[in-house]
Each structure stands twice: as structure tokens, then as C-alpha cells.
Amino acid sequence: MSILSLDQVNFGYTSKARVLNEVSFEVERGANLGIVGESGSGKTTLLRLLLGLERPTSGTINFGSVQLDPRDANFMRRYRRAVQMVFQDPYSSLDPRQRVRDIIAEPLQSLRIEGNHDEAVAAALTEVGLPADAVRRYPHEFSGGQRQRIAIARAIVARPQLVLADEAVSALDLSTRVRIVELLKQLGHTMTLVLVSHDLGVVAALCPRIVILERGIVVEAGDTATILAAPQHPYTRKLIASVPRMPA
Numbered sequence: 001m002s003i004l005s006l007d008q009v010n011f012g013y014t015s016k017a018r019v020l021n022e023v024s025f026e027v028e029r030g031a032n033l034g035i036v037g038e039s040g041s042g043k044t045t046l047l048r049l050l051l052g053l054e055r056p057t058s059g060t061i062n063f064g065s066v067q068l069d070p071r072d073a074n075f076m077r078r079y080r081r082a083v084q085m086v087f088q089d090p091y092s093s094l095d096p097r098q099r100v101r102d103i104i105a106e107p108l109q110s111l112r113i114e115g116n117h118d119e120a121v122a123a124a125l126t127e128v129g130l131p132a133d134a135v136r137r138y139p140h141e142f143s144g145g146q147r148q149r150i151a152i153a154r155a156i157v158a159r160p161q162l163v164l165a166d167e168a169v170s171a172l173d174l175s176t177r178v179r180i181v182e183l184l185k186q187l188g189h190t191m192t193l194v195l196v197s198h199d200l201g202v203v204a205a206l207c208p209r210i211v212i213l214e215r216g217i218v219v220e221a222g223d224t225a226t227i228l229a230a231p232q233h234p235y236t237r238k239l240i241a242s243v244p245r246m247p248a
């Protein structure tokens with residue numbers, strides 16, 4: 001059964017301009033999904049809808065068999081426990097005044113999750129490959145890649161079913177990017193990732209399923225390897241052609 005399913009979702013920030021147009025796809029448990037498209041295609045907007053920060057103008061988003069309704073506080077409490085987010089910029093997404101322990105423990109606190117928070121934070125730190133003494137330090141004491149590890153630890157500490165990531169590696173240098181992709185790949189064994197990116201290489205490395213978005217319209221969706229090997233839509237072919245190749 002799918003964790004999330006979108007059915008003919010339409011959305012516009014104003015009534016004049018539609019940003020998402022009849023968007024339908026499913027996120028299956030255990031199958032990471034990449035959402036790919038050029039700048040302005042509506043990827044971040046789609047994530048905002050999946051987080052419940054915006055509501056579709058029409059169409060539905062279901063979490064399991066229940067319709068996502070941001071106005072339903074009880075539902076949103078359960079949903080927030082199940083779905084966490086990693087943002088693009090590891091420099092602005094972490095509160096510089098908070099120690100790493102409190103940053104990572106934040107979802108446990110705001111979701112009022114019982115149990116030993118220090119132990120949960122320590123386990124999350126180990127999983128993302130940071131030392132235990134990181135808890136006492138502040139974000140500015142870490143590199144960009146380490147900060148993104150802290151952001152990932154925060155996203156996994158409450159053991160969500162789904163992690164939404166918006167360009168989670170694009171702000172990092174190449175070698176750090178490779179290491180964070182490896183980390184996300186390992187996490188994919190226990191939780192499902194929805195990764196928004198303009199980088200087809202990162203999506204191909206992490207996501208067996210892919211949705212190609214062009215100006216708010218899904219032009220192609222399905223198995224990543226199949227679509228990359230034989231793209232049916234000219235827009236997908238254009239995206240593939242724009243991936244830089246390593247020199248021979």
C-alpha cells in the first residue's frame with residue numbers, strides 16, 4: 001500500500017497562475033521517489049503541499065487511506081510524526097543559538113514523544129556518523145556536510161516513515177555530496193525518502209522511482225532506470241542531455 005498518493009492535485013498561489021496541474025503519483029513504502037524538474041517547475045511547491053503547509057485548490061493527497069487535511073489538528077499531529085523534512089541549506093536550517101542536542105531533540109519535544117531523548121539523540125548521531133560529543137557544540141563549529149548530517153539526524157530522530165528532502169545535497173561540494181548521498185542511501189533501508197532535486201545523477205543514485213515535472217505537469221513517472229534508459233518525453237530527454245558527463 002502506498003504511504004502517500006496524490007490524485008489530480010491542482011494548486012496556484014493566486015487564482016490566476018496555476019503552479020501544479022493535475023498532479024497524480026504514489027509514494028510506495030520502501031521505494032524512494034525522486035521529483036525532478038527545472039527551476040520553477042513546482043518542486044518546492046509540491047513539497048509544501050506534502051507537508052500540509054498549503055492545501056490543493058482541487059484534488060486530494062492521501063496519507064495511507066486518510067486524506068491530508070491541514071485543518072485537522074489531530075491528523076496533523078500524527079502526520080508530523082510520520083513525515084519529517086531535510087532542507088537545502090544546512091547553514092540557515094539550523095538555529096545557531098541552539099546546541100546540537102537541542103536541535104536534534106526538537107521533533108521529540110514538539111511531538112511530545114515519550115522516552116529518553118538523550119538516548120534517541122545519541123542513536124541518531126551515531127547513525128549519521130557524527131561523534132557523541134557533538135551534542136554540546138553549536139552549528140557554527142561544523143562544516144556544511146556535518147551540518148547536513150545534523151539536519152538528517154533531526155529528521156530521523158522521531159523515526160518517521162517518510163523523509164522529504166528539498167535539494168538536500170546541492171549546496172555541498174562534490175565529495176561531501178557523495179558521502180551524504182551514501183548516508184541517505186543507508187537510511188533508505190528503514191524509511192522512505194522523497195527527494196526533490198534538479199540533479200538527475202543524485203536521484204538516479206537514490207531513487208528507484210521518479211516523477212518528472214515540467215511547469216507543474218507530470219510529463220513522465222515510473223521506474224527510474226527505465227525512464228533514464230528510454231525517456232519518452234522531450235523534456236526528460238532535455239534534462240538527461242543536460243547532466244554533465246565526466247571526461248573520458
Ligand SMILES: Nc1ncnc2c1ncn2[C@@H]1O[C@H](COP(=O)(O)OP(=O)(O)OP(=O)(O)O)[C@@H](O)[C@H]1O
Nearest residue numbers: 013014019037038039040041042043044045046198
Ligand atoms: N509564495 C509564492 N507566491 C507566488 N508564487 C510563488 C510562490 N512560491 C513559488 N511561486 C511560483 O511557483 C512556481 C514554482 O515555484 P517552485 O519554487 O515550486 O519551483 P521549484 O521547481 O522548486 O524551483 P527551484 O528549483 O528554483 O527551487 C514559480 O513560478 C514561482 O514563481
